[in-house]
Amino acid sequence: MRCARDIPTSTRRTVxxxxxxxxxxxxxxxxxxxxSVTEHVRRSGKHFLPERLLTQLGGVRHRHTTGRPFxxxxxxxxxxxxxxxxxxxxxxxxxxxELLMDAGHPELGADRMATLLMSDVxxxxxxxxxxxxxxxxxxxxxxxxxxxxxxxxxxxxTKGLGHPQEGEAGELPxxxxxxxxxRLEDLxxxxxxxxxxxxxxWFDVTVQPVYVLHDEYFFIRVLQIHEVLFTAMxxxxxxxxxxxxxxxxxxxxxxxxxxxxxxxxxxALFRTVATMRADQFxxxxxxxxxxxxxxxxxxKRFESLCGVPTAPRLCSSAFTSVPAVRAEVEDxxxxxxxxxxxxxxxxxxxxxxxxxxLDAALGRLESKHQxxxxxxxxxxxxxxxxxxxxxxxxxxxxxTECLDNRLFWQLGATG
Numbered sequence: 001m002r003c004a005r006d007i008p009t010s011t012r013r014t015v016x017x018x019x020x021x022x023x024x025x026x027x028x029x030x031x032x033x034x035x036s037v038t039e040h041v042r043r044s045g046k047h048f049l050p051e052r053l054l055t056q057l058g059g060v061r062h063r064h065t066t067g068r069p070f071x072x073x074x075x076x077x078x079x080x081x082x083x084x085x086x087x088x089x090x091x092x093x094x095x096x097x098e099l100l101m102d103a104g105h106p107e108l109g110a111d112r113m114a115t116l117l118m119s120d121v122x123x124x125x126x127x128x129x130x131x132x133x134x135x136x137x138x139x140x141x142x143x144x145x146x147x148x149x150x151x152x153x154x155x156x157x158t159k160g161l162g163h164p165q166e167g168e169a170g171e172l173p174x175x176x177x178x179x180x181x182x183r184l185e186d187l188x189x190x191x192x193x194x195x196x197x198x199x200x201x202w203f204d205v206t207v208q209p210v211y212v213l214h215d216e217y218f219f220i221r222v223l224q225i226h227e228v229l230f231t232a233m234x235x236x237x238x239x240x241x242x243x244x245x246x247x248x249x250x251x252x253x254x255x256x257x258x259x260x261x262x263x264x265x266x267x268a269l270f271r272t273v274a275t276m277r278a279d280q281f282x283x284x285x286x287x288x289x290x291x292x293x294x295x296x297x298x299x300k301r302f303e304s305l306c307g308v309p310t311a312p313r314l315c316s317s318a319f320t321s322v323p324a325v326r327a328e329v330e331d332x333x334x335x336x337x338x339x340x341x342x343x344x345x346x347x348x349x350x351x352x353x354x355x356x357x358l359d360a361a362l363g364r365l366e367s368k369h370q371x372x373x374x375x376x377x378x379x380x381x382x383x384x385x386x387x388x389x390x391x392x393x394x395x396x397x398x399x400t401e402c403l404d405n406r407l408f409w410q411l412g413a414t415g
Contacts, residue, residue, distance in 0.1 A: 030071035115160030307338035
């Protein structure tokens with residue numbers, strides 16, 4: 001841990017206003033506190049925040065977050081290590097992102113949020129290449145790596161904007177390394193941003209790296225994108241179930257195919273992650289013990305909405321790591337796409353063509369899911385080697401075992 005004198009004067013003053021014994025001034029803005037603290041976190045790493053600062057912020061959360069849900073969620077994530085409850089949700093600041101997506105802005109739905117998160121990756125990489133956002137010597141990527149990372153990231157962004165083959169992504173390729181900084185900075189100005197609202201301002205404090213290495217910022221953003229994509233896919237499965245129970249198999253097939261397209265986006269993320277340097281990954285990973293993708297509630301929620309997991313999987317660390325989702329699965333009212341599809345066999349009135357159309361969509365989703373798992377395992381093997389997982393799993397052997405899991409195993413021939 002660092003000492004209090006390492007905290008910037010501006011941050012000390014901001015925190016002091018919130019910890020003073022007298023009444024909190026009316027002009028004290030929760031986002032101003034969060035921005036000031038986040039700036040310090042990115043210069044020191046959350047793992048190395050001074051004990052005194054963490055204790056002060058704990059007091060702020062205890063006294064001043066009633067009626068301030070964003071500040072409460074921000075401090076919940078920031079104080080996770082200090083309070084011994086560090087895990088995937090707080091490492092990725094998902095409580096703050098979820099509040100943003102629930103803020104009533106249609107432009108902050110899960111699909112759109114994924115585009116905004118990757119746009120921020122592009123912005124971060126370009127701005128740090130120009131010397132802003134962070135100090136020197138933190139392992140910025142070489143020009144060739146930066147070029148590849150930007151190319152993959154911009155493809156993701158332009159697809160999210162509805163232009164998969166147009167825009168800056170087609171102009172960046174390998175020559176990005178020789179693109180003038182001014183040209184790249186012009187690109188930053190054209191990237192989509194969150195809405196200019198009080199809620200939208202909290203987007204900028206949703207990266208709280210544990211260490212000071214450059215690649216952790218973009219790594220966190222990519223993991224966040226995975227989470228919001230699985231949020232959208234879980235919603236697709238709920239709508240597909242409702243459509244099947246309502247006698248609309250073609251509508252269900254449409255929602256399933258939307259999830260297929262999101263899996264394509266999720267798989268594309270691995271190409272971006274592959275630009276991460278192994279030394280950087282292992283450099284910050286030593287401080288992420290306890291937080292792991294195995295704790296992804298949204299992925300398990302998506303999986304369990306497709307079909308009830310087999311008994312061994314439900315009793316394994318895959319679901320014991322997400323007790324809230326496991327409780328949902330074990331609830332008597334839990335429904336799945338597989339169960340709803342099986343229900344079609346007992347009901348009449350559906351042409352064989354409709355059933356075939358639905359089964360084809362289920363097969364496509366099963367196939368995309370298998371390819372995604374395979375790509376995940378391959379990337380993990382390259383980055384982790386024989387190391388164990390940060391969520392106390394066996395690492396690559398665990399992912400290898402997961403290749404045998406099927407979403408729609410209850411449907412037999414489907415997939």
